[in-house]
Amino acid sequence: MGKAGTAAPSNRITLGCIGMGGQGTYDMNGFLGHPDVQVVAVCDVNKESSDYDMFYQFQGSSTAGREPARRTVEKYYAQQGTTGTYKGCAAYSDFRELLAREDIDAVLIAIPDHWHAIVGVMAARAGKDIYAEKPLAYTIAEGRAICDAVKRYGVVWQTGSQQRSDARFRYGCELVRNGRIGKVHSIYVGLPGASTISGVNGKLTRPSPAPEGFDYDMWLGPAPRAPYCPGRCHWNWRWISDYSGGQITDWAGHNCDIAHWGMGTEYSAPVEIEGVGDIPKDIDGLYDTAERYRFVCKYAEGFTMVVSDTEQHPTGARGVLFEGTEGWVFVNRDKLDAHPKSLLNSVIGPDEIHLYKSNDHISNFIDCVKSRSETIAPAEVAHHSIMVGHLGIIAMKTGRKLLWDKKKEHFANDAEADRFLSRPMRSPWHL
Numbered sequence: 001m002g003k004a005g006t007a008a009p010s011n012r013i014t015l016g017c018i019g020m021g022g023q024g025t026y027d028m029n030g031f032l033g034h035p036d037v038q039v040v041a042v043c044d045v046n047k048e049s050s051d052y053d054m055f056y057q058f059q060g061s062s063t064a065g066r067e068p069a070r071r072t073v074e075k076y077y078a079q080q081g082t083t084g085t086y087k088g089c090a091a092y093s094d095f096r097e098l099l100a101r102e103d104i105d106a107v108l109i110a111i112p113d114h115w116h117a118i119v120g121v122m123a124a125r126a127g128k129d130i131y132a133e134k135p136l137a138y139t140i141a142e143g144r145a146i147c148d149a150v151k152r153y154g155v156v157w158q159t160g161s162q163q164r165s166d167a168r169f170r171y172g173c174e175l176v177r178n179g180r181i182g183k184v185h186s187i188y189v190g191l192p193g194a195s196t197i198s199g200v201n202g203k204l205t206r207p208s209p210a211p212e213g214f215d216y217d218m219w220l221g222p223a224p225r226a227p228y229c230p231g232r233c234h235w236n237w238r239w240i241s242d243y244s245g246g247q248i249t250d251w252a253g254h255n256c257d258i259a260h261w262g263m264g265t266e267y268s269a270p271v272e273i274e275g276v277g278d279i280p281k282d283i284d285g286l287y288d289t290a291e292r293y294r295f296v297c298k299y300a301e302g303f304t305m306v307v308s309d310t311e312q313h314p315t316g317a318r319g320v321l322f323e324g325t326e327g328w329v330f331v332n333r334d335k336l337d338a339h340p341k342s343l344l345n346s347v348i349g350p351d352e353i354h355l356y357k358s359n360d361h362i363s364n365f366i367d368c369v370k371s372r373s374e375t376i377a378p379a380e381v382a383h384h385s386i387m388v389g390h391l392g393i394i395a396m397k398t399g400r401k402l403l404w405d406k407k408k409e410h411f412a413n414d415a416e417a418d419r420f421l422s423r424p425m426r427s428p429w430h431l
Helices: 022-032 053-059 066-080 095-099 113-125 140-153 167-177 216-220 234-239 247-263 341-345 361-371 379-398 415-421
Strands: 013-018 037-043 090-092 106-109 129-132 157-159 184-190 272-278 292-298 304-308 320-324 327-331 336-339 402-405
Touching: 013 022, 013 095, 013 361, 022 037, 022 066, 022 106, 022 361, 037 066, 037 095, 066 090, 090 095, 095 113, 106 113, 113 129, 113 140, 129 361, 140 379, 157 361, 157 379, 167 247, 167 320, 167 327, 167 336, 184 247, 247 304, 247 320, 247 379, 272 379, 292 379, 304 379, 336 341, 379 402, 379 415
Parallel strands: 013 037, 013 106, 037 090, 106 129, 129 157, 184 304
Antiparallel strands: 184 320, 272 292, 272 402, 292 304, 320 327, 327 336
């Protein structure tokens, strides 16, 4: 009835959750804490397994999948109610069944990168508002498809680039945007390097039957057919180029995003890119994303962005370092530093640039679903943030300097490089 500060059922946002691994479970728990949201369905191709070991810090257990997620939801709502029981959360193995439900207002999407565009576009077509984990998409072309779908169907989109909802990052970017370090000429973006391959040995990379309750063919989806092995899925898919771009695409949506935010170039992109990277030589050749890398991006706005696994603050911390003619600002999840130090006490005046303020990423999404306003991390911004990472990877693959037409979103007179902007999809999947 909406008593005692609770939201009446008619005022609640009904949410379906797609992808119940570690990050998806973590995000779902975040939504459960909001009384104006009701989680009514969960979906995952994995019924339940105990091999999500890299995510223990998110959910307190290595067990994940659609059934643990359903139990979590029903236990939570049972504790909130008066009867001590609750059985109102559906569990699906096929996301299309969840999207077909007309009683679902919004969806959480936390799935491997190679699925992002298909599920995101279909969710937009279904009229669902969307909170989706970064990176926006597996390729630049797929990112453009998401942006176009979000605009066409008028849905609200929030990308899980949660650093935008951190006051430390916002203030650091405001210092830069308001000229406290003069004219910025260089930005150094540090991302993680070596892949954090989890629990893998020679045995786990050998082909074996997929476990019962795990729809492996659906997990592969649009990716090339490949034999199942335990070391391919769950945490470790991100180190395999058929599904992700490794640490570069795992983190460019965070730190390159902050670099763009500080420079006011959230809808821009580099015009020139060149770089190098080392492909690891490891177990059975399964993991093939770059571990050591460095690429240099030049912008028409007059600055250079260097992205690598070695760029860091003098203390050894990785993050985003803005260098200007009158000083520098460094920011990451643990610290905000500046030179001169007095900048850290600088007050952003009422007539200066104040960036979009959000102190909670999920709350910002919920508020925007209600108001139909743009979120702090909309699709178009996320597209340009991860574009930097995609361009760097393509420069490494081609081994030459590339010229990028940021308006047309293709390379200047380079058909070979253009081939990396999209990928063929395994039938029957397509955009």
